Amino acid sequence: MLPVLYSFRRCPYAIRARMAIHYAGVRVELREILLKSKPPAMLVASPKGTVPVLVLPDGRVLDESCDVMRWGLAIHDPDNWMDPAASREVSRLIAENDGSFKTHLDHYKYADRYPEQTPAHYRAEGEVFLETLEVRLQQRPFLLGYQPGFADVAIFPFVRQFSLVDPAWFSSAPYPELRRWLNGWLNSPLFVAVMEKYPVWQDGAVVRYFGCTADAG
Structure with missing residues (x-):
């Protein structure tokens, strides 16, 4: 069974x-x-x-x-995706992704349901987390080092969803390393x-x- x-x-x-x-x-x-x-x-x-x-x-x-x-x-x-040495930082990143970023993502994706603000406003709120990821990825190819790990896989599907709301905007947004990372996962045999x-x-x-x-x- x-x-x-x-x-x-x-x-x-x-x-x-x-x-x-x-x-x-x-x-x-x-x-x-x-x-x-x-x-x-x-x-x-x-x-x-x-x-x-x-x-x-x-x-x-x-x-x-x-x-x-x-x-x-x-x-x-x-x-070794479950590297014990990185567990605290992994938990912190995922908590931010699943918490405030997911909220901003939902508001941005379904902006017509949240007319209190414009889509651009909700996108800008979500960009706070994107900027955090970009800074990390400027220093190393993956979120916590030189090999993929738990945090990359846990966060990638949400960044993917964010990028699909307005692909033209995302393709020219100031996040080149984030795009590199995202495209790597999108083209991976695993995904x-x-x-x-x-x-x-x-x-x-x-x-x-x-x-x-x-x-x-």
Whole structure:
């Protein structure tokens, strides 16, 4: 019996979870869902109704994306993404990404829902975090050093989403190193693999497997 992963292809939280699982080579049953029509089995496992949701064979449920990432990396982490020496800085960056930056991203992406300010205003608020990342990437190729790590994978899908709101603006914004970093991930075999399209899962449908090498235990 394999772990079951409920996912939505474009969700940045689900993307980072899938990237960690694929990198770790853990085999899971992938259930692609529609957020507007969440399957009852997923809601039973995690009533909050967000993705990703990982249901383990022993009945445990992980419904926070970083917890899913850590689960996969605890099984297999060949390039030391979970470097203990960087854990405090990783936590700080992800907290800022998942907190204030995600709020500004949502306001910028869905500015018509937040008419109190202009899209440019919300973009400028989000740029505070982009500037932080740019400064880091001017000093080294990845956010915490010379090798990719947990923070890069956890943050990349959100920067990707920010860049897609207005690609023309982003292509000329004063963040050359951030663009280099983003493009590196966008063109990586890892990202390409996890963005493969799967049919929406329905109860009784053909099982779709994800990951391929390591034993999930």
